[in-house]
Amino acid sequence: MGVAVEMKQTAPTSLHVAFAALGLAFLAIFSWVLFHEGVADWRTTQARFRRIEATVKNPHQLAAAASVGGLRQIWLPELDRVDRCGTCHLGIDDPSFAGAPQPFSSHPGTWLTTHPIDRFGCTPCHDGQGQATDYLNAAHQPQPFVTRPMRPLETIEANCGACHRAIDAPDAPRLDEGRALIVQSGCFSCHDIPGFDGLTFHGPALDSLGSKVRPEWLPGWLKNPKGYLERSKMGNFRLSNDEITVLQAFLLSQRAIPPLEGMTVDWKKADTANGRALFGELRCVSCHAVNGRGGTMGPELTRIGDKVRRDWLFSFLKDPHRVQPETAMLQYRLTDVQLRDLTAFLLEEYRSGDTGPEPPPVTYQDARAVMAGRGIFERRGCTSCHRLGAMKNTGRIGPSLAGIGDRNPDELAFGRGNVRRTADNYIFLKVLHPDALLQTSMMPTFDFAPIEAARIALALASIRKADLPVSYVRNRPMPPPFTPAGHFGELVTRYRCLSCHSVGGFGGTLSTVPLDRIGSQLKHDYISKYLLNPGAVRVSVEARMPFFHMLPDEATTIADYMTSVLLDDTLDRYDATFSEADVQRGQDLYTQLGCVGCHQLGTVGGYVGPVLSDVGDRLRPGWIAAWLANPERYKPGTLQPDYGLSAADARALTAYLSSLVDGGRPKSAEQGGRQ
Amino acid sequence: MSRRQATRAVGVVILPLLVAAGGCRRTSPTPPGDAMLDAIRAEERVGGLSYGAGQGKHLFAQYCATCHGDEGRGDGQNASNLNPAPPDLTTSKNARDAAYLRRVITQGSAAAGRSALSPPWGRSLSAQQIDYLMAYCAAMTQSKR
Numbered sequence: 001m002g003v004a005v006e007m008k009q010t011a012p013t014s015l016h017v018a019f020a021a022l023g024l025a026f027l028a029i030f031s032w033v034l035f036h037e038g039v040a041d042w043r044t045t046q047a048r049f050r051r052i053e054a055t056v057k058n059p060h061q062l063a064a065a066a067s068v069g070g071l072r073q074i075w076l077p078e079l080d081r082v083d084r085c086g087t088c089h090l091g092i093d094d095p096s097f098a099g100a101p102q103p104f105s106s107h108p109g110t111w112l113t114t115h116p117i118d119r120f121g122c123t124p125c126h127d128g129q130g131q132a133t134d135y136l137n138a139a140h141q142p143q144p145f146v147t148r149p150m151r152p153l154e155t156i157e158a159n160c161g162a163c164h165r166a167i168d169a170p171d172a173p174r175l176d177e178g179r180a181l182i183v184q185s186g187c188f189s190c191h192d193i194p195g196f197d198g199l200t201f202h203g204p205a206l207d208s209l210g211s212k213v214r215p216e217w218l219p220g221w222l223k224n225p226k227g228y229l230e231r232s233k234m235g236n237f238r239l240s241n242d243e244i245t246v247l248q249a250f251l252l253s254q255r256a257i258p259p260l261e262g263m264t265v266d267w268k269k270a271d272t273a274n275g276r277a278l279f280g281e282l283r284c285v286s287c288h289a290v291n292g293r294g295g296t297m298g299p300e301l302t303r304i305g306d307k308v309r310r311d312w313l314f315s316f317l318k319d320p321h322r323v324q325p326e327t328a329m330l331q332y333r334l335t336d337v338q339l340r341d342l343t344a345f346l347l348e349e350y351r352s353g354d355t356g357p358e359p360p361p362v363t364y365q366d367a368r369a370v371m372a373g374r375g376i377f378e379r380r381g382c383t384s385c386h387r388l389g390a391m392k393n394t395g396r397i398g399p400s401l402a403g404i405g406d407r408n409p410d411e412l413a414f415g416r417g418n419v420r421r422t423a424d425n426y427i428f429l430k431v432l433h434p435d436a437l438l439q440t441s442m443m444p445t446f447d448f449a450p451i452e453a454a455r456i457a458l459a460l461a462s463i464r465k466a467d468l469p470v471s472y473v474r475n476r477p478m479p480p481p482f483t484p485a486g487h488f489g490e491l492v493t494r495y496r497c498l499s500c501h502s503v504g505g506f507g508g509t510l511s512t513v514p515l516d517r518i519g520s521q522l523k524h525d526y527i528s529k530y531l532l533n534p535g536a537v538r539v540s541v542e543a544r545m546p547f548f549h550m551l552p553d554e555a556t557t558i559a560d561y562m563t564s565v566l567l568d569d570t571l572d573r574y575d576a577t578f579s580e581a582d583v584q585r586g587q588d589l590y591t592q593l594g595c596v597g598c599h600q601l602g603t604v605g606g607y608v609g610p611v612l613s614d615v616g617d618r619l620r621p622g623w624i625a626a627w628l629a630n631p632e633r634y635k636p637g638t639l640q641p642d643y644g645l646s647a648a649d650a651r652a653l654t655a656y657l658s659s660l661v662d663g664g665r666p667k668s669a670e671q672g673g674r675q
Numbered sequence: 676m677s678r679r680q681a682t683r684a685v686g687v688v689i690l691p692l693l694v695a696a697g698g699c700r701r702t703s704p705t706p707p708g709d710a711m712l713d714a715i716r717a718e719e720r721v722g723g724l725s726y727g728a729g730q731g732k733h734l735f736a737q738y739c740a741t742c743h744g745d746e747g748r749g750d751g752q753n754a755s756n757l758n759p760a761p762p763d764l765t766t767s768k769n770a771r772d773a774a775y776l777r778r779v780i781t782q783g784s785a786a787a788g789r790s791a792l793s794p795p796w797g798r799s800l801s802a803q804q805i806d807y808l809m810a811y812c813a814a815m816t817q818s819k820r
Contacts, residue, residue, distance in 0.1 A: 109803050152712060153726050154719065171803060174715075420709050425711050451714055454715045457711050592785075607756065639741075641783075
């Protein structure tokens with residue numbers, strides 16, 4: 001005890017002072033913390049909110065809302081997120097705060113209806129730091145050491161894509177554009193891209209390139225494909241002149257499939273005027289552009305005369321599938337004379353100048369050059385897109401893009417540009433100029449416009465590392481292939497119906513008419529008549545069905561198949577016995593609803609929708625009624641408005657339309673009963 | 676005391692260094708650019724449309740422009756087939772009345788006591804899409820005010 005007293009007496013005064021100072025310091029810090037917490041960003045914000053609330057709401061609503069206060073957070077264990085954004089964004093799910101000053105404004109649009117806030121939170125769509133409770137730390141703007149600050153609206157659709165995996169995700173046009181560009185450019189031929197699995201992309205097979213192209217055309221193409229075709233899908237591989245020389249030798253030595261033998265075509269008698277007429281009649285421009293106008297499914301033909309040999313073009317038009325089994329091009333049924341005229345017309349009309357006489361066949365290539373060319377062909381991954389005889393597809397030679405949206409920017413080679421280091425910017429610059437970031441890149445330059453590169457980068461940025469819970473993901477539909485057998489199957493293959501039309505979602509999208517229920521939509525006689533001579537149902541549509549020069553029995557086979565297989569029972573069960581009163585009432589409705597604005601009847605009306613003059617000959621009544629009642633169901637995005645017709649009104653209109661035959665004259669109801 | 680002196684000496688050396696380091700914090704002359712965002716903005720800010728109005732412009736092109744014309748001047752390719760002809764939306768007084776405009780878009784022109792030639796889109800388009808269309812129409816009339 002004595003010792004303790006002694007110590008108390010002898011303790012140096014400096015220690016007392018230090019102890020007191022420490023105590024004061026703690027007190028200061030403690031009160032500062034209390035004060036800081038008291039005036040925290042979110043508290044002052046909430047106080048502001050209550051003042052605004054009083055102007056927006058009536059006293060009764062205010063009393064109900066008075067309990068709102070303190071930190072508000074949404075916990076989403078499935079997504080591993082805690083979002084406290086609602087602490088300040090207090091009016092976010094309350095429509096009465098539309099247009100209120102930030103951060104109180106309600107969420108624009110109907111996004112919160114489709115994405116309830118208690119299930120989706122905020123940061124899964126917007127990014128940023130959900131746990132922060134002040135403006136700066138929430139990373140509303142890019143912050144140092146924050147990997148995912150809030151996305152600006154311009155790139156926010158990248159986050160839509162994390163869940164919405166369909167190529168055409170709803171209400172995300174930028175994302176859709178980017179994904180469509182990836183599909184068109186076939187990026188997945190060289191890269192493994194999650195979400196695009198199962199899609200294929202083919203360049204032409206090169207088995208017989210030596211007999212296909214004019215030798216003088218090839219070097220220019222290899223040097224810069226865009227120089228010949230502005231919309232070329234092939235990228236620029238930045239080959240040196242030496243590489244081009246040997247690659248050319250290798251490619252020209254490919255003559256596995258010679259042009260059709262025994263061709264006794266008298267080219268001197270070629271009638272290019274007839275060729276021109278055929279070019280129009282066959283509707284080539286539905287798929288091929290000339291002089292910048294026309295479809296994009298096939299290559300542009302503006303300078304075809306510079307490129308291909310005459311014999312090859314003739315035999316390709318005669319049977320495209322012999323040399324290019326994977327082509328989308330159909331096989332017309334033309335005579336040799338017609339083929340000759342068409343070939344001569346194409347080569348003469350679409351060329352950049354006088355191309356001179358048909359070049360002699362290439363016979364000799366230096367074996368060493370051929371071997372060297374083959375090496376380049378393999379090394380640059382040409383086989384990823386082009387089939388060449390027995391050469392093995394080297395598969396995806398580019399790196400996998402799985403999780404690319406979450407790549408750590410510090411690991412990416414940005415070069416020396418003054419660019420903010422983000423995965424987005426890296427992908428963008430890489431797509432735009434593959435060689436600008438890393439000199440040794442093998443990736444060809446596609447000459448994308450900056451906005452195209454940005455769209456592609458946005459679509460790729462949606463590919464995240466961690467996979468989301470299944471309940472959040474909307475996968476891309478993968479329709480099963482439609483491969484009918486028998487004569488009908490042969491015709492579908494020959495005329496390449498599925499290049500433009502789809503069945504069960506499988507096939508092309510050029511045509512707006514899927515064939516799923518075509519047999520319940522169209523009448524048998526009309527199908528076969530239309531196939532033999534496809535006229536224009538919609539006046540203003542540019543891409544039209546080709547004139548196949550089909551045989552009558554082929555048309556009948558197709559019509560038979562369609563009307564017995566491609567059916568929709570709910571449409572066929574429709575009772576099509578109409579009374580005269582129905583027809584009369586339908587006619588009145590036709591006027592009342594303003595159908596004439598878009599449809600032609602006789603010589604009167606607009607030309608947005610199909611001509612209705614002989615609609616009773618074309619369409620089956622069950623289809624007319626179903627279509628009128630709910631057009632969006634059958635064709636999303638259609639220009640046919642949904643008038644919300646009652647069943648009786650739809651029936652009356654159907655009765656009237658079914659009575660329209662033979663140029664718009666209504667036939668009497670008794671005849672119009674059954675087809 | 677030698678230890679105290681040493682501590683002081685270290686303090687004298689380190690403090691100015693710390694202060695100097697704080698003062699010399701590197702300020703880069705130009706902040707790093709956002710290449711991708713710039714590319715998108717360069718494309719989308721043409722015409723100064725907001726995001727919603729830009730979406731509306733696409734919808735307008737798809738659903739409306741055949742009659743109303745790309746710029747809303749009532750000069751679409753189908754306009755000559757219509758009687759009465761579609762109005763010039765950029766100068767129309769009614770088009771500036773948001774409630775009126777919404778009624779015509781969702782319920783058709785007949786609901787506003789006009790001809791039936793402009794059909795109702797309320798069942799085909801989502802509420803979101805109609806908001807976008809409204810935003811574009813507003814931008815269209817504002818630019819002509």
